[in-house]
Amino acid sequence: MLTAIQEMLSFSVIQRALLVGTLVSLCAALLGVSLVLKRYANIGDGLSHVGFGITTIAVAFGFTPLPIAIPAVIVVAIILLKVGNNHRIKSDSAIAIISSTSLALGVAITSLTTGMNTDVCNFMFGSILAMSESDVILSIIVSIVVLLLFVIYYRKLFAVTFDEDFAKAIGLKSGRYTNLIAILTAVVIVVGMRMMGTLLISSIVIFPALTSMRLFKNFRTVVISSGIISILCFWVGIFLSYVYSISTGATIVLVNLVLFILFTLLDKIIE
């Protein structure tokens, strides 16, 4: 096994993927805790489809996808979270509409331009080879910003997530923190999408938080353990995918599932 790991690490593509993947996994897991608790778990799925639509449009017109997809997905994220407060359209229906429309748009544009090729397949299911040099740099910057903001606003994010009314009453602008979560989630989704794929990225937002909430019952431990679980699953996943030549994104999701089941069983045993 050691030689396999050594061999794997000798590829610069994989080194890159490991670095970006670790950072993205960590960020996604941290944000995931808030999203799951706020019952916005679906938003990741919706945003990744929007990301897919925009990416295909960008590619069709010959642009680099990331710099266009990030701001566009941020806008959609804010709209979706705002709709959550609106009573006429429920946010889950809004997410469903936007999500399927984006996917349809993406597929339609692809059919009109390049046709369904491996590029599109990579967008859908992810590929560690998809990361270009500039993507890597952007991913690292974005991840560091997300981590910093999360640490800086940790206390307030807790207060706002746990009890919005109380947070407002003590003078916290809760809308601002909801927007912050939306923006950060959008950015992490778009950055992580290339590696994990449109269809799989949302699972690394949700799984680690759910897994650690099986066992842990205070906020700080849940946040920290989600981060650790997410990174661990990513490493195991990428290794297995390398050894058995399975799609990276899919392997990581399956490893996450195994850990989730394991934690659920452990919880039952402890009880």
Added chain:
Amino acid sequence: MELIKVKNLTFGYNSSNDILKKINLTVNEGEFLTIVGENGSGKSTLIKCILGLNKVSKGEINVEGRIGYLPQLTDIQNNFPASIEEIVLSGTIPNHPRSLFYKKEDKQKAKEIMEQLELYEMRKKCFYELSGGQKQRVLIARALCATEKILLLDEPVNGLDPKIVTEIYSLLKKLNKQNKLTIVMISHDVHRVVKYASRIVEIESGKIKRDIPAGEYTCGGEK
């Protein structure tokens, strides 16, 4: 001293339908005021106006100092992983809003309050595993971290069994007397509250119907 002064407050979520109509209410230091009224009479709306959660355009509201608020429990909190300590500490955020972490003095304050409310020993326990009465004590502790003067509670005993209700009311009375805390509470069960409160305000269809000392309150009829 007047801690809360509401003058000529008229409020509605949309312009065609006023929920509160020309409310005048003054809360003095040291009072234990209970607001009673039917569902939909406007009690919670009034509280939200006082807290600044509703933007008021007609009328005036003045509040001295910060209010410690105790909202109703939400669905989200039913499976939210949070320890008692984490929740109580979050009440101290407004004392040092710009700080990254909780300061020593904030932790000390939270500790003292948890000790007073007999929560300190179980501070690591998970909120959603607590009993209804314990949950309310945690929320009271958090509100106390945010204020020194006024506690504002929105139906704190909803769905609790009678024994626990008495316990919560006694605790509030104790805080009112010993900590010199002014208490404003929305409540459904007037009968029980009368024994603890100093003043009862009854709201009906957005207007104050009665505003009398608790001793003079008789249910349903006029005094």
